[in-house]
Amino acid sequence: MASKLRILVPVKRVIDYAVKPRVNKAQTAVETTGVKHSMNPFDELSIEEAVRFRERKYPVEDILAFSAGPAKSQDILRTAMAMGADRGLHVVEEKTELEPLGVAKVLQKVVEEEGRNLVILGKQSIDDDANQTGQMLAGLLGWSQATQASKVDIEGDSVTVTREVDGGVETLKAKLPMIITTDLRLNEPRYASLPNIMKAKKKPLQKKSMADYAVDTGKRLKTVKVAEPPARQGGGKVEDVGGLIGRLKELGAL
Amino acid sequence: MTPPLRNGLLRQASTCLRQQRTTPVLRASRNATLQRLLSTLAILEQREGKLNMSSLASISAAQKLSGPIHGFVAGSNVKAVAEEASKVEGLEKVIYVENGDYDRGLPENYAPLLVENIKKGGYTHVFAGHSAFGKNLMPRVSALLDVQQISDITSIESEDTFIRPIYAGNALLTVQSEDSPKLITIRGTAFPAGAAEGGSASIEEGTDPKASCPTEWISEDLAKSDRPDLATAEKVVSGGRGLKSKEEFDRLMPPLADALGAAIGASRAAVDSGFADNSLQVGQTGKNVAPQLYLCAGISGAIQHLAGMKDSKVIAAINKDEDAPIFQVADVGLVGDLFEKVPELTEKLNAAK
Numbered sequence: 211m212a213s214k215l216r217i218l219v220p221v222k223r224v225i226d227y228a229v230k231p232r233v234n235k236a237q238t239a240v241e242t243t244g245v246k247h248s249m250n251p252f253d254e255l256s257i258e259e260a261v262r263f264r265e266r267k268y269p270v271e272d273i274l275a276f277s278a279g280p281a282k283s284q285d286i287l288r289t290a291m292a293m294g295a296d297r298g299l300h301v302v303e304e305k306t307e308l309e310p311l312g313v314a315k316v317l318q319k320v321v322e323e324e325g326r327n328l329v330i331l332g333k334q335s336i337d338d339d340a341n342q343t344g345q346m347l348a349g350l351l352g353w354s355q356a357t358q359a360s361k362v363d364i365e366g367d368s369v370t371v372t373r374e375v376d377g378g379v380e381t382l383k384a385k386l387p388m389i390i391t392t393d394l395r396l397n398e399p400r401y402a403s404l405p406n407i408m409k410a411k412k413k414p415l416q417k418k419s420m421a422d423y424a425v426d427t428g429k430r431l432k433t434v435k436v437a438e439p440p441a442r443q444g445g446g447k448v449e450d451v452g453g454l455i456g457r458l459k460e461l462g463a464l
Numbered sequence: 465m466t467p468p469l470r471n472g473l474l475r476q477a478s479t480c481l482r483q484q485r486t487t488p489v490l491r492a493s494r495n496a497t498l499q500r501l502l503s504t505l506a507i508l509e510q511r512e513g514k515l516n517m518s519s520l521a522s523i524s525a526a527q528k529l530s531g532p533i534h535g536f537v538a539g540s541n542v543k544a545v546a547e548e549a550s551k552v553e554g555l556e557k558v559i560y561v562e563n564g565d566y567d568r569g570l571p572e573n574y575a576p577l578l579v580e581n582i583k584k585g586g587y588t589h590v591f592a593g594h595s596a597f598g599k600n601l602m603p604r605v606s607a608l609l610d611v612q613q614i615s616d617i618t619s620i621e622s623e624d625t626f627i628r629p630i631y632a633g634n635a636l637l638t639v640q641s642e643d644s645p646k647l648i649t650i651r652g653t654a655f656p657a658g659a660a661e662g663g664s665a666s667i668e669e670g671t672d673p674k675a676s677c678p679t680e681w682i683s684e685d686l687a688k689s690d691r692p693d694l695a696t697a698e699k700v701v702s703g704g705r706g707l708k709s710k711e712e713f714d715r716l717m718p719p720l721a722d723a724l725g726a727a728i729g730a731s732r733a734a735v736d737s738g739f740a741d742n743s744l745q746v747g748q749t750g751k752n753v754a755p756q757l758y759l760c761a762g763i764s765g766a767i768q769h770l771a772g773m774k775d776s777k778v779i780a781a782i783n784k785d786e787d788a789p790i791f792q793v794a795d796v797g798l799v800g801d802l803f804e805k806v807p808e809l810t811e812k813l814n815a816a817k
Contacts, residue, residue: 349607
């Protein structure tokens with residue numbers, strides 16, 4: 211008898227991908243006040259994949275969307291539910307910027323408390339670009355992991371994942387429970403429709419605090435400085451292909 | 465019992481207590497006089513008995529720190545790889561584990577393997593490339609060791625302070641770590657691989673915990689190409705959405721790449737539209753490249769793309785939109801229809817050979 215899929219999808223609220231981030235004057239962080247935020251694009255892929263499992267008639271019992279962060283993270287949990295997640299869990303944390311290891315420890319608790327057997331995460335968040343949380347969670351739980359997935363098929367307890375590697379793809383097979391992280395080609399996330407946005411407002415959203423999990427999420431890393439990268443200046447334009455070749459020779463590139 | 469003896473015993477007991485309370489590793493890393501106690505394990509990649517040259521960047525990065533550097537390699541028939549690695553400049557020792565179970569680099573058993581060997585060697589730093597292998601493996605090792613990994617560093621300021629790009633390279637974070645060991649993945653283009661010859665490291669067999677791996681490797685499908693590897697190529701030509709279709713991409717880009725002896729890259733837009741394979745993607749979520757020449761056509765220059773190529777020495781761009789942001793970073797720009805300009809460029813380069 212195949213397991214029912216009890217899916218956990220962690221999502222993160224980040225500065226919108228189309229906004230150019232600016233470093234603050236004190237050089238301590240990237241300016242986030244008054245800046246448009248949205249769901250980390252890779253997390254949209256995770257939600258979409260979970261919803262498609264249900265549409266493909268996989269035995270999905272429920273899809274739980276999770277976020278740890280400030281009160282406003284609620285917005286992206288509502289988005290996740292409008293896309294098709296059944297309920298939300300928000301661990302409210304206003305002060306501390308959580309590090310991947312801390313998040314992974316909280317997620318481990320959530321997995322245990324909520325009896326999850328599949329966790330789908332974005333491969334990285336586009337703010338910190340760390341690419342760690344999924345792998346760390348897999349390590350803490352001792353589960354199989356398939357990162358950077360571009361295709362997932364489930365048959366009974368057996369999960370086949372095609373993943374992006376340097377120079378191509380590789381295919382892995384594992385049994386539930388497992389961790390999957392998503393890559394760009396996996397799917398195209400849907401836009402939440404207005405009726406679904408309205409429905410999502412009525413879906414259950416549970417609030418918790420870090421204290422409820424009693425895990426060590428203290429910061430291990432200290433931010434010394436955040437700086438703008440050195441600007442690169444364009445070198446002007448040439449008239450034609452001959453000019454292009456000539457200039458590249460001058461620059462020693464040919 | 466005389467008082468002096470009792471005092472002596474008490475003193476001895478309290479000394480024991482004090483020793484148990486201290487955390488010597490952390491203190492030592494802070495103490496400049498003990499800097500020589502640093503040691504680094506550099507994780508090397510191998511494939512079918514061949515050392516992956518781009519993984520040698522871990523060694524050049526480790527050379528920025530004081531202290532010995534050991535290389536690590538695991539897989540079947542890996543002793544030959546260890547011997548090859550022993551010639552790499554900068555290594556004191558190469559540790560190898562001969563076991564075919566590690567050939568595919570699956571983190572489920574490779575992570576416990578590393579944990580054992582890191583503990584045995586007592587390293588203060590563990591470096592691996594921020595490659596598909598390193599990204600997949602190192603966070604799992606970090607979790608098992610309860611340390612917060614630092615990903616994709618581009619500079620080493622001191623033994624505990626590192627610089628890494630965040631927000632697609634729109635900001636540079638200087639970060640300090642008190643963890644021990646420090647687990648770090650490094651951006652290969654920021655630490656050019658040193659000489660593969662000239663070293664004479666010793667070779668030693670590592671410990672093998674033989675952890676089971678619940679994940680089964682089924683198959684792989686790698687793009688076959690005689691062209692240079694994208695991540696390490698000296699020249700890269702890259703195509704974007706402006707190519708309009710896979711047919712046009714395949715018609716225009718490979719001849720240009722061949723005329724220059726370049727690797728082929730693509731923008732995310734081109735990959736998403738199916739013009740090019742995902743493994744060719746240059747940018748925040750794809751590959752980071754820093755060649756001598758980056759020549760792109762039909763790429764407007766979204767910040768996510770610039771993140772992956774702006775460290776190139778010379779950037780050249782062909783685009784029909786004269787206001788495209790790519791021209792703000794290009795050392796040389798040509799405004800024009802790429803369907804005319806690219807074949808003309810290919811032809812002129814071939815004629816000049």
